[in-house]
Amino acid sequence: MRLRTIIIALAILCISNVNAQGLGDLLKGLGGGSSDIGTTIGNLVEGVFTKTDLTLADLTGEYESQGPAVAFKSDDLLKKAGGIAGAAALETKLKPYYEQYGLTGMKLSVDSAANFTMTVKGVRLSGDITKNGDDGTFTFNIKAAGMKIGQFTAYVQKSGSNLDLMFDATKLKQLISTVSGLAGGTMTKALSSILDSYDGACIGFEMKGTVAESAGSSSGSAIESLRNILNGR
Numbered sequence: 618m619r620l621r622t623i624i625i626a627l628a629i630l631c632i633s634n635v636n637a638q639g640l641g642d643l644l645k646g647l648g649g650g651s652s653d654i655g656t657t658i659g660n661l662v663e664g665v666f667t668k669t670d671l672t673l674a675d676l677t678g679e680y681e682s683q684g685p686a687v688a689f690k691s692d693d694l695l696k697k698a699g700g701i702a703g704a705a706a707l708e709t710k711l712k713p714y715y716e717q718y719g720l721t722g723m724k725l726s727v728d729s730a731a732n733f734t735m736t737v738k739g740v741r742l743s744g745d746i747t748k749n750g751d752d753g754t755f756t757f758n759i760k761a762a763g764m765k766i767g768q769f770t771a772y773v774q775k776s777g778s779n780l781d782l783m784f785d786a787t788k789l790k791q792l793i794s795t796v797s798g799l800a801g802g803t804m805t806k807a808l809s810s811i812l813d814s815y816d817g818a819c820i821g822f823e824m825k826g827t828v829a830e831s832a833g834s835s836s837g838s839a840i841e842s843l844r845n846i847l848n849g850r
Contacts, residue, residue, distance in 0.1 A: 628670075640810050664688060664695050664704050666783070666819050668753030673731045673746060677774060678753070682723040685711040686781035687820055688772065691744040694817040707815060709723070714808045716794060716810050723784070725824055741798045759792070778826025783819035786812045791802035830837070 666688040684710045689695040698704065715721040718834045719738030727746065735742040744758040755773055758807045759766040769792065772783040784792065790812040812820065 645784050656792050658705060665692055666690055666753075667774065669707065669774060671753070671755075671773055672773055673748055673755075674729070675729070676727045676746065676773065676780070678778060679827040680725040680727075680780065680782075681827055682715070682721055682725070682822040683825050684715055684721050684823055685785055685820065686709070686823040687711075687818060688774070688781070690817055690819065698815065698818065707811075707818070707820075710811055711808075711820070714805070718797060718802075718804075720793070720822065722757055723822060725822075736802050737796050740796050742796070746771075746838075752788075761799055767791065772821070780824050780826075781821065782824055783821030786815045786818045786820050789820050 620650070646821075685705050687704050689698060689704070695701075696703065699706065712721075724736040725733065731746045733744060733746055740761065742759050743762050744760050748758045749770065750758055753772070755771045757769045757771050759769060767788075768787050769784050770780075774781045783789075790804070790809060793808070795806045
């Protein structure tokens with residue numbers, strides 16, 4: 618019953634949400650200061666990638682990676698990975714590697730002409746973005762030092778000024794390996810093994826917009842109600 622109450626509160630929050638906080642940001646630190654409950658409930662809503670009507674213009678902005686983001690392409694794939702708990706566990710496994718490779722703190726800038734730059738540990742990637750029909754995905758054409766790295770299908774979900782930017786696990790592995798090589802390092806076998814184990818997963822970055830939007834009063838009320846529920850009031 619308590620979980621159902623939380624889900625209802627989240628639904629109310631989503632309906633009234635006009636602020637810049639994504640569910641992951643909002644819920645982190647609630648429930649006695651632990652981020653685990655925020656991560657798990659965030660995945661409860663975002664465990665399966667949801668097709669959106671985002672346009673190229675919607676991606677425009679300045680962002681900074683807060684850590685890993687995970688979603689699956691279908692309910693069946695999510696169940697095979699262990700459900701919501703499995704998605705949360707995968708994020709937990711990835712976090713130390715994101716910090717090691719500078720993926721946490723990565724900067725992303727997208728301009729109005731759909732050109733982008735990514736900066737990871739001093740390595741600058743650039744290119745352009747195209748929208749892929751009506752399937753809710755985008756293609757990032759990525760270059761480094763004037764050389765083409767490849768085309769990467771991106772699964773994007775956005776909330777306010779924040780977005781989750783995710784790729785197929787195999788493509789993320791290629792991207793990390795390339796960046797690591799350009800920075801003079803190599804990708805560990807452990808991280809490679811983790812990514813190989815999650816075929817069908819969309820894995821990438823929880824990106825926070827660097828320019829926050831103001832929150833509306835109705836959203837603030839819903840947020841406060843959710844805080845009270847999670848803290849047992």
